[in-house]
Amino acid sequence: MTGWGSGVTGWRSGMTGWRSGMTGLALRLLRQRPGSVLATLIGLAAGVMILTGTGALVESGLRHKPESHLYGAADLVVAKRDITFTSKEFGGDTNTTTVPLPERGTVPVGLVGQLRSVPGIAKVVPDQSIPIVAAGRQVIGHPWSVTTLAQSKLVAGSKPATNDQIVVDRSLVPGGSLKIGHPIELVIDGIAHRYTVSGIAESPAGAPTSRRDTPGVFFTDAGAAALAPHPGQVDVIAVVESAHADRAAVASAVEKIATSASATSYVDGDRGMVERSDLSAARDLLIQVGAALGGYVVMLIVFVVAGTVGLSIRSRRRELALLRATGATPGQLRRMLMAEAAILGGIASIVGIPAGLLASRWMGDQLVARAFVPADFPLAIGILAAPAAALLIILLAVTAALLAARRISGIRPVEALTDAAVEPARSSRVRLGFGLAALIGGVSSSAVAVGVGGQAALAGAISMLYLFVIAVALLAPWINRGAAGMLDPLLRRGWGNSGYLAAKNLKANARGTATVLTALVLTVGFGGSVWFLQDNLQRQTVAQTRAGTLAQYTLVSPTGLSVDAAAKVRNVPGVEAATGVRRTSVIVKILDGVEAVAAQAIDPSDATAIDLEIKKGSLADLNRDSVAVSETRASAQGWKVGDTATLWLADGTPKTLRVAAIYARGLAFGDFVLDRSTTGGAPDEVLIRASSTVHIPGATLIPTSQRAVKIGKDLAISAWLNKLLIAVMIGYAALAAANTMIMAALARRRELAVLRLTGVTKRQLKRMVNAEQAALLGVALAIGTTIAAVTLTAVLRTITGSALPYIPAAGWLAVLGGATLLAMTTTILPITHLLRKAPLTQAGTRE
Numbered sequence: 001m002t003g004w005g006s007g008v009t010g011w012r013s014g015m016t017g018w019r020s021g022m023t024g025l026a027l028r029l030l031r032q033r034p035g036s037v038l039a040t041l042i043g044l045a046a047g048v049m050i051l052t053g054t055g056a057l058v059e060s061g062l063r064h065k066p067e068s069h070l071y072g073a074a075d076l077v078v079a080k081r082d083i084t085f086t087s088k089e090f091g092g093d094t095n096t097t098t099v100p101l102p103e104r105g106t107v108p109v110g111l112v113g114q115l116r117s118v119p120g121i122a123k124v125v126p127d128q129s130i131p132i133v134a135a136g137r138q139v140i141g142h143p144w145s146v147t148t149l150a151q152s153k154l155v156a157g158s159k160p161a162t163n164d165q166i167v168v169d170r171s172l173v174p175g176g177s178l179k180i181g182h183p184i185e186l187v188i189d190g191i192a193h194r195y196t197v198s199g200i201a202e203s204p205a206g207a208p209t210s211r212r213d214t215p216g217v218f219f220t221d222a223g224a225a226a227l228a229p230h231p232g233q234v235d236v237i238a239v240v241e242s243a244h245a246d247r248a249a250v251a252s253a254v255e256k257i258a259t260s261a262s263a264t265s266y267v268d269g270d271r272g273m274v275e276r277s278d279l280s281a282a283r284d285l286l287i288q289v290g291a292a293l294g295g296y297v298v299m300l301i302v303f304v305v306a307g308t309v310g311l312s313i314r315s316r317r318r319e320l321a322l323l324r325a326t327g328a329t330p331g332q333l334r335r336m337l338m339a340e341a342a343i344l345g346g347i348a349s350i351v352g353i354p355a356g357l358l359a360s361r362w363m364g365d366q367l368v369a370r371a372f373v374p375a376d377f378p379l380a381i382g383i384l385a386a387p388a389a390a391l392l393i394i395l396l397a398v399t400a401a402l403l404a405a406r407r408i409s410g411i412r413p414v415e416a417l418t419d420a421a422v423e424p425a426r427s428s429r430v431r432l433g434f435g436l437a438a439l440i441g442g443v444s445s446s447a448v449a450v451g452v453g454g455q456a457a458l459a460g461a462i463s464m465l466y467l468f469v470i471a472v473a474l475l476a477p478w479i480n481r482g483a484a485g486m487l488d489p490l491l492r493r494g495w496g497n498s499g500y501l502a503a504k505n506l507k508a509n510a511r512g513t514a515t516v517l518t519a520l521v522l523t524v525g526f527g528g529s530v531w532f533l534q535d536n537l538q539r540q541t542v543a544q545t546r547a548g549t550l551a552q553y554t555l556v557s558p559t560g561l562s563v564d565a566a567a568k569v570r571n572v573p574g575v576e577a578a579t580g581v582r583r584t585s586v587i588v589k590i591l592d593g594v595e596a597v598a599a600q601a602i603d604p605s606d607a608t609a610i611d612l613e614i615k616k617g618s619l620a621d622l623n624r625d626s627v628a629v630s631e632t633r634a635s636a637q638g639w640k641v642g643d644t645a646t647l648w649l650a651d652g653t654p655k656t657l658r659v660a661a662i663y664a665r666g667l668a669f670g671d672f673v674l675d676r677s678t679t680g681g682a683p684d685e686v687l688i689r690a691s692s693t694v695h696i697p698g699a700t701l702i703p704t705s706q707r708a709v710k711i712g713k714d715l716a717i718s719a720w721l722n723k724l725l726i727a728v729m730i731g732y733a734a735l736a737a738a739n740t741m742i743m744a745a746l747a748r749r750r751e752l753a754v755l756r757l758t759g760v761t762k763r764q765l766k767r768m769v770n771a772e773q774a775a776l777l778g779v780a781l782a783i784g785t786t787i788a789a790v791t792l793t794a795v796l797r798t799i800t801g802s803a804l805p806y807i808p809a810a811g812w813l814a815v816l817g818g819a820t821l822l823a824m825t826t827t828i829l830p831i832t833h834l835l836r837k838a839p840l841t842q843a844g845t846r847e
Contacts, residue, residue: 037344039308039739039740039742039743040308040309040312040344040739040743041344041347041348041351042735042739043304043305043308043735043736043739044305044344044345044348044352044393044397045347045348045349045351045352045355046352046732046735047297047301047304047305047348047352047389047393047396047732048348048349048351048352048353048355048356048389048390048393049352049353049355049356049359050293050294050297050356050359050728050732051294051297051298051301051356051385051388051389051392051393052352052353052355052356052357052359052360052382052385052386052389053356053357053359053360053363054289054290054291054293054294054297054360054385055290055294055356055382055384055385055386055388055389056290056356056357056360056379056380056381056382056385056386057286057287057289057290057360057363057364057379058286058287058290058291058294058385059380059382059383059384059385060283060286060364060377060378060379060380061282061283061284061285061286061287061290062283062287063380064279064283064377064378064380065268065269065270065272065273066269066272066273066275066276066279067269067272068271068272068274068275069150069275070127070142070146070149070150070275071127071146071149071150071236071238071271071274071275072149072150073148073149073150073240074125074149074238074239074240074271075239075240075241075247075250075267076238076239076241076250076251076254076265076266076267076271077236077237077238077239077265077266077267077270077271077274078107078111078115078236078237078238078239078254078257078258078263078264078265078266079105079107079235079236079237079263079264079266079274080101080104080105080106080107080261080262080263080264080651080652081100081101081104081105081264081273081274081277081280082098082099082100082101082264083098083099083101083105083262083587083594083648083652084096084097084098084099085097085098085099085589085593085594087589087593095593097593097594099587099594099595099596100280100281100284100596101587101650101651101652102584102585102587102596102650103584103585103649103650103651104129104235104277104651105263105651105652106230106233106234106235106651107233107234107235107236107237107258107261107263108232108233108234108261109126109232109233109234111237111257111258111261111263112124112126112234112237114257115237115239115254115257118250118253118254118257119245119249119250119253120241120242120245120246120249120250121239121240121241121242121245121250121254122240122241122242122243122245123148123239123240124237124238124239124240125145125146125148125149125237125238125240126143126145126234126236126237126238127142127143127146127234127235127236127237127238128141128142128143128224128225128227128228128234128235129141129142129235129236130142130188130219130224130227130228130229131188131229131560132186132187132188132217133186133187133188133558133559133560134168134172134184134185134186134187134217135172135184136558136559137172139172139186139216139217140216140217141166141186141188141216141217141218141219141224141227142216142217142218142219142224143218143219143220143221143223143224143225144159144160144167144218144219144220144221144224145221146218146238147167147201147218149238149240152169152201152202152216153201153202154167154199154200154201154202155170155200155201155202156180156199156200157180157197157198157199157200158198158199159198159199159218160198160199160218160219160220160223161198161220162220163219163220163222163223163226164194164195164196164223165195165196165197165198165220166184166186166195166196166197166198166217166218166219166223167197167198167199167200167201167217167218168184168197168199168200168201168216168217168218169200169201169202169216169217170200170201170202172217178197178200179197180197180198180199180200181196181197181198182196182197183195183196183197184196184197186217187559187560188227189229189560189562189563189681189682190557190559190560190561190562190563190565190682191562201216201218229680229681230651230680236274236275239254251265251267262652278374279374279377282372282373282374282377283377285367285372285373286367286373289721289725292725293725293728293729296466296725296729297728297729297732298392299466300522300729300732300733300736301393301396301732302396303469303473303518303519303522303736304519304732304735304736304739304740305393305396305397305400306396306400306403306404307515307518307519307736307740308515308736308739308740308743309341309397309400309401309404310400310403310404310515311515311740311743311744311747312743313337313401313404313405314404314747320333320337320405323336333405334401334402334405334406337401337402337404337405338398338401338402338405340401341394341397341398341400341401342394342397342398344397345390345393345394345396345397345398346390346394348393349389349390349393349394352389352390352393353382353386353389353390356382356385356386356389357381357382357386360379360382360385361379363724364379366724367721370717370720370721371717372721431474431477432474432475432478434474435470435471435473435474435475435478436471436475438467438468438470438471438474439467439468439471439475441467441471442464442467442468442470442471464791464794465525465526465529465530465787465788465791468525468787468790468791469518469521469522469525469787472517472518472521472783472787473514473518476510476511476513476514476515476517476518477510477511477514478510479517479779479783480506480507480510480511480513480514480517480776480779481507481510483506483775483779484503484506484507484510484775485503485507487503487506487775487778487779488500488503491503491771491775494771495767495768495770495771496767497764498764498765498767498768498770498771499767499768499771501755501760501764501768501771502768502769502771502772502775503771503775505768505772506772506775506776513744513776515740515744516737516740516741516744516776516780517776517779517780517783519733519736519737519740519741520737520776520777520780520781520784520819520823521780521783521784521787522733522736522737522784523730523733523734523736523737523784523818523819523822524780524781524784524785524787524788524815524816524819525784525787525788525791526726526729526730526733527730527788527814527815527818527819528784528785528787528788528789528792528812528815529787529788529789529791529792530726530729530791531723531726531727531730531811532788532792532805532806532807532811533791533792533795533796533805534719534722534723534726535806535808535811536792536796536805536806537667537715537719537799538715538716538719539806540667540796540799541667541668541711541715542711542715544665544666544667544668544669545668545707545711547611547613547665547668548610548611548612548613548665548668548669549609549610549611549668549687549704549707550577550608550609550610550611550687550689551577551579551609551610551687551688551689551690551704552688552689552690552694552703552704553687553688553690553694553701553702553703553704554685554686554687554688554701554702554703554704554706554707555569555578555685555686555687555688555696555700555701556684556685556700556702557700558700560682561580561682561683561684561685561686562682563681563682563683565580565682565683565686566578566579566580566603566606566683566686569686569688569696570606572694572695572696573692573694574690574691574692574693574694575688575689575690575694576608576689576690576691577606577608577609577688577689578606578609578686578687578688578689579602579603579606579607579608579609579610579686579687580602580603580676580683580685580686581600581601581602581610581683581684581685581686581687582600582601582602582676582679582681582682582683582684583598583599583600583670583684584599584600584601584649584650584674584679585597585598585599585650586599586647586648586649586650586671586672586674587647587648587649587650587652588633588637588645588646588647588648589646590636590637596650597633597670597671597672598670598671598672599650599670599671599672599673599674600669600670600672600673600674601673601674601675601676601678601679601681601683602673602674602675602676603675603676603683604619604620604622604623604675607619607622608689609687609688609689610669610687611665612628612661612663612664612665612669612673613663613664613665614628614661614662614663614664615631615662615663615664616640616641616661616662617641617659617660617661617662618660618661619660619661619663619673621660621661622660622661622673622674622675623660623675623677624675624677624678625657625658625678626657626658626659626660626675627645627647627657627658627659627660627672627673627674627678628659628660628661628662628663628672628673628674629645629659629661629662629663629671629672629673630662630663630664630665630666630669630670630671630672631662631663631664631666632666632671632798632799633666633671633672634659634662635798639659639662640659640662641659641660641661641662642658642659643658643659644656644657644658644659645657645658645659647672649678649679650679655678657674657678666799667799687704688701734818734822737819737822737823737826738822738826741822741823741826741827742826742827742830744827745769745826745827745830745831745834746830746834748831748834749834749837752765752831752834752835752839753839753840753841754839756835756839757839757840762835765831765835766828766831766832766835769827769828769831770828773823773824773827773828776823777819777820777823777824780819780823781816781819781820784819785816792805793805
């Protein structure tokens, strides 16, 4: 018994050594599989790169807190820059959504008195931002009292004493061209005003005013109030606490007063976002773009990692079975495979992180060049994004390895060798159930996704696509078996005996080729739906704009148009109609959330220069208490003519309006058309319908054909960001398909060697592989094209009313031809490489 005990002890110590050596064994085995290791590394490294790049964008948005210069001396700032909605979900939970206001909101001037009565507050300074054009430059006007917060100082003259005097920023008068006492002309709301320069001010070194590179003009407090775009409202209220105030008590009291007016109290770094609305918008954009792309790529990475790692492990069934038969426990095999995945994830991170940081820097430069982000917005270097991306990739790789290793590592040693060479005859019923559920979910969600319309269309299309692809991924074994049976006669007729072998292989290896089918479907589905959706939206918008614009000329002005610009133009000889148009946005509730959608405000008394293509109701009924709605929006909201529409203007003002008309050309004119008296403000342009050539002295007239071209260019710039995101996803999906097919081909070395030893020639094997790939590619193209067509048609029918999407021949050729070239090259080249080697060296147990 003593010998037996010492033997057991030795066996246990040996197994301990085995466990400790699993990582070393994993490293040695990785060196034996350079092809599959390289393919897996490329997929993981690309994932790390994309996640690091997108994470750096999110980090840039989250970490940036601009310094406040205009309100630098204030402790708190009260303003309205967003609007919050609270709703009840089906389960009874409360859902809160906060949406940035498309235009700067205002707060009642009455809050100034309430804040001054709060104990601990030493000073309350209201500010009113007034858009001005001076000497051809965009300028922002403020009351003089704001300079006490900005610490601006006079360098010449004195502060304004009367309402016809102003102080100008030094940057507005370079070279001393403007002297104290000289007159200056300011254009406000399209109307010229003359003032006298009483002084010249200078801001602290390096400090901008309210917006980047925008000099300031300072009026008397009363003069600024008289010029306020919204009488009785102010843009910002700055609060300065007394020296010994209870900061927490003051902050609580200020927040309570602000909340009563649907405003917000901002402190510390958030004050800069109030002052710099361009930085606030850029921050939101970076967070949204990075989070959206990162979220979708994570889902793609799940497909890629699960597919590549799973395929790699399945192709090693014989190798793992031998280890199992020689005494390795299931836990030891799982730990070895997880160690391999962790090692590959770590190496991929070393390669992918630097590439991701360079990609984020490039994308930041592109966003600045296209005016999505201000040039002075600092981009983070990715200190947090890089390790987070690496950790996520390693976690996904290890999890995929664990899931793929569960079955092969759990077989009994006696069954190891017999079970390893044969694929299971039946697939999991659980997988079948989830696959059918995903398919049903994709079909049912289509109605919901297309019903929301608006900006949610693209996100809805991607979501639908993912559900369909998930269904294909789960149902792929059954799809492959069914396709092999259906295509058997065709393969035999086209490829003879090689076609017969191809059909048998496809049916026998239906589960093994599931990953290949999924990758191809994903590539075709993305390329054929989401990319073309963006092209169709641009094309339809330009087409609707041309069809709906009856004017021959468009009046614009770099200094802004006056409120009555359209009325003045109507008096010009030759003018038949003049419609003032102000581009804006409105906020509406949609499902459990809210969204900002495009809108236009017009003067309905003379709207004959445009044709909205009214379907129901009449534009003659449009007034300050009503609204016209596009067919898409009316359908999504369930509105009919005469119904009441609850919405919020771009500055957060709530409105309850009656639906006066429903029109078709929503892409050209926005989802809402309002009376300009509802929104206020001057028009951005005046559309002129004329019977002859029109001349308006001092005005800029452009033909409407040029206006359509400009709109097309603007849409192309806006669409660039969406297309960039889509291109990243399509590129990664294509990379995943290539990796998967290369690995699947390399995993067949033993199978091909055995066939050659039994008398099958190289030519017959090549024909067999070609037949297999043609069948698999045909199934993938058919399914991918169907998914793309359903997704694209459903969304476009809802948004544009057109059931036939526009798809350029070159586009389809690129998608289908690219998928075909990808599939054939990534399979035929590795197979050709394997067939060059002697079959005896390939027919061993190593796979």
